Amino acid sequence: MTARHLRSALLVAAAVPLAAATAAAALRASHLKLYADRHRIEITAQPRPGCPRCHGEGGWWDGGAFPEMEACGCSSDRRELCIRLLPVPARNEPPF
Numbered sequence: 001m002t003a004r005h006l007r008s009a010l011l012v013a014a015a016v017p018l019a020a021a022t023a024a025a026a027l028r029a030s031h032l033k034l035y036a037d038r039h040r041i042e043i044t045a046q047p048r049p050g051c052p053r054c055h056g057e058g059g060w061w062d063g064g065a066f067p068e069m070e071a072c073g074c075s076s077d078r079r080e081l082c083i084r085l086l087p088v089p090a091r092n093e094p095p096f
Contacts, residue, residue: 031075039086045078 027034027043035042047058054060054072061067 043081047075
């Protein structure tokens with residue numbers, strides 16, 4: 001292995017943790033949540049802590065006999081991204 005290959009390998013090895021740290025900081029700054037497993041990668045919106053409407057709760061409860069959660073636009077109007085990786089294995093057993 002030449003010095004050129006060694007230097008390239010070290011640069012690539014240093015770039016991966018730097019890219020991961022940069023991605024994590026960008027997700028935190030834009031109030032996004034990352035979830036990853038072997039079947040999918042999901043990026044979803046989180047409520048903004050400084051939102052004047054929901055105060056970081058993501059919504060509020062409507063009163064009445066049957067209260068329902070009203071979602072705030074700071075998280076519900078934003079897009080979500082889901083990338084499927086591996087198919088979920090089929091189960092051959094009854095559900096109950």
